[in-house]
Amino acid sequence: MRRNSEESAQRKRLAEVLGMAACPAPSPGLFRSIVDAAPAAPERPAWRQPRFAMALAAAMLVALATFSFWPGSGEPDSLAEGDEIAAVDLLAL
Numbered sequence: 670m671r672r673n674s675e676e677s678a679q680r681k682r683l684a685e686v687l688g689m690a691a692c693p694a695p696s697p698g699l700f701r702s703i704v705d706a707a708p709a710a711p712e713r714p715a716w717r718q719p720r721f722a723m724a725l726a727a728a729m730l731v732a733l734a735t736f737s738f739w740p741g742s743g744e745p746d747s748l749a750e751g752d753e754i755a756a757v758d759l760l761a762l
Contacts, residue, residue: 683689695703715721
């Protein structure tokens with residue numbers, strides 16, 4: 670018991686020396702007025718929103734899938750079989 674009282678007395682003396690006196694808690698009205706007076710945080714631009722990034726990624730995936738499955742022949746200079754027949758029919762006329 671005596672040790673606790675000595676420790677608390679030392680703490681009080683140290684607090685007085687350091688100037689750590691307890692201050693009263695701010696009133697709710699004061700706290701509210703400080704919060705109301707604080708400037709609002711600026712909003713992020715639309716392109717920095719997570720929804721925009723998700724939409725952009727989805728559009729890129731759709732474009733990739735579309736161009737990778739685009740119908741076409743393996744050889745860019747040759748005509749497809751149906752195109753060859755149509756070309757021969759036009760020459761015959």
